[in-house]
Amino acid sequence: MDWKEAKMKIPDELAPLFQNYDLPSMDMVRFADLIIRTALTRGTLPQIDLLFQLYGAAKIKEVFCSDFFGLRTLPVSTTLLWSLLFLTEEERREYIRWYKDPCQRWAPRRTVLGEPYRQPGKPLFGGDFAPGSAPAKLPE
Numbered sequence: 001m002d003w004k005e006a007k008m009k010i011p012d013e014l015a016p017l018f019q020n021y022d023l024p025s026m027d028m029v030r031f032a033d034l035i036i037r038t039a040l041t042r043g044t045l046p047q048i049d050l051l052f053q054l055y056g057a058a059k060i061k062e063v064f065c066s067d068f069f070g071l072r073t074l075p076v077s078t079t080l081l082w083s084l085l086f087l088t089e090e091e092r093r094e095y096i097r098w099y100k101d102p103c104q105r106w107a108p109r110r111t112v113l114g115e116p117y118r119q120p121g122k123p124l125f126g127g128d129f130a131p132g133s134a135p136a137k138l139p140e
Contacts, residue, residue, distance in 0.1 A: 010035065013050050017042055028054065036063040041078045061086045068095075 008028040015023060017038050028035065032055065039051045040060070052060065064086045067074050074082075076099055083092045 011050060011054070014039060014043070014047055017047065032059065033063050033066075036060055037067060037074060040064065040082055041075060 010018065010023055010026055010028060014035065018026065018035075026035075036051065036055060036059070039047055043051065064074075064082055068079060068083070068087070068091075072079070079095065080099075083095060087095070
């Protein structure tokens with residue numbers, strides 16, 4: 001099915017959440033992630049109820065978890081609230097631990113597969129000198 005065939009207008013109940021957007025150009029299918037994240041963040045209870053009726057819990061959980069395990073663009077307060085519904089207890093505890101410890105927040109969450117960038121005793125960018133010693137003379 002082509003997205004033009006499935007184009008659905010955003011309901012009037014959700015329209016106040018998207019005052020900065022051009023509503024006639026938005027549809028419920030193409031902008032589902034944006035609509036769900038915005039409603040979870042700023043929506044009222046009736047708007048969130050409508051969101052669950054329109055998209056279903058599985059789609060909303062998919063969008064929430066893709067944000068949670070990805071870029072984490074949702075505010076912390078939103079994440080803490082919806083993690084009660086969509087995450088396991090262990091994942092929630094880990095997030096709270098991550099949020100409370102500033103060092104954990106800035107630590108990288110991704111791992112690099114393969115050889116690490118710098119090995120002890122080896123230069124960072126190649127070359128034939130050891131750390132702390134002078135580099136080899138460049139040819140003239």
